[in-house]
Amino acid sequence: MPTFASFDGLQLSYTVWEGRGRPVLLQHGFAADTNANWIAPGVVDTLQDAGLTVISLDARGHGRSAKPHDEASYGDDAMVRDVSALLDSLGLDEVSMVGYSMGAMIALGAVAADPRIRCLAIGGVGSGIVDFGGVDTRVVTPEAISEALLASDPSTLPPSSAPFRALADALRADRIALAAVARGTANPKLDLTAIAVPTLILAGDTDPLAAEPERLAAAIAGARLVRVPGDHMAAVMHPAFGSALTGFLTSHDL
Template identity: 65%
Template sequence: MPTTTFTAPDGLRLSYTVWEGDGRHRRPVVLQHGFAADAHVNWVGTGVVRTLVEAGFTVIGLDARGHGASDKPHDSACYGQDVMARDVSALLDELGLDEVSLAGYSMGAIVALLVATADKRVRCLATGGVGAGIIDFGGVDTRVVEPEQLADGLLADDHANVPAQVRPFRRLARRTGGDVDALAAVLRASRRTSIPLTEITVPTLILAGERDQLAAQPERLAIGIAGARLVRVPGDHMTAVADPAFALALADFFAYADTGETRFAISSPA
């Protein structure tokens, strides 16, 4: 699983890891993690990489700027999901990839949606951890948590002053050794404009935890993307991605898009 770096268009060094499959699938899977995590926490620790590699896929996990082993400037001008989407496309350039399947979780799902609207090398798309917030706010569902509130909570000295909805992200940032100043800058650059979902024309899977408040009403997101399909899995925002059903649905959907073969039917949105 070699981990290496490349230079983003603005000069930041970004880290990515490659896990080689057995060649059954010609199209690699690119994974973009969620806020305060990194490729290993979001995708290796949850079993997603193992499931995809065992299914024959080569998997590429990118550490978003401000996260993991990538550069972590403290200036919010260095961030934004649109910038991170350009980073994904730059990684495809770096690796000389002509076509990929792309999956993102939470913040990474917003990034993945943006990449899919603009980069024709994305031939199949999956998102997790987002729902109607994409439709109503163009990103994070601010009915659950405001990015500024989350940034303030990460930087707070006293845990007792941190709102309940912010605490899971604060715990995650500390567990992963995250740079909270960089993470706060990421949050303060969060986008609040609509994503042109009608420009997404590739097969798309929406994965949503049954108790994930940040992925509420995922059927609205699925209906907003032509032909998108919806699968609900057990768990909340922090646990749904680790449920085996998440990785299995992802592997099956990408296998079906790649070869037409699958082990179980994936339901269409109601």
């Protein structure tokens, strides 16, 4: 997988699948990576079958990208700035962007900051974005996620934070880096009124972190909402997710 130096010199990993039309940039969720969020669930295959060029970025602290252990490396919209740095590195004038969960928050920040993002699709988020600007703290807090990642005995974790630890362990992720991510990105600054591109919101019908997605859709001008079967982990794997995503992206590939 190729790498590039981001705005602060950190080496980040990305993958490109060549196709046609406007490239689609994928940004995965917390503790996941390109494979877990996009390849294994079949999303990359679905987009490739539609002939699209696909690019996936492993966020800092994740996958094959560098994994600093200090939370300052993740503050000040670092992951949003990474997106623009990747577009600079690849010399791209325009992309569509897709983000899931943490990746959705990154994508929301990126589309407001970078005019090269012409189309947006997000999943795994709902009214928590409207009410808290990020993770729905009625379900789980960034502090609880960080504590779960660093706990010596994961069997004692509450149901709200245990899945994050389980995913990190399953992927053999750097849990210290992920705990720093959780702390460093706890208070994103998202201005939904600054989003002026075609937007699709995909929400699992039993996903507690995507509760009341209609409120998020109402807060973004012209946004379209599609509910798909599944909870936070399963929704992205359902064929309805890939089908709705591909239909939206191809219809706005102008």
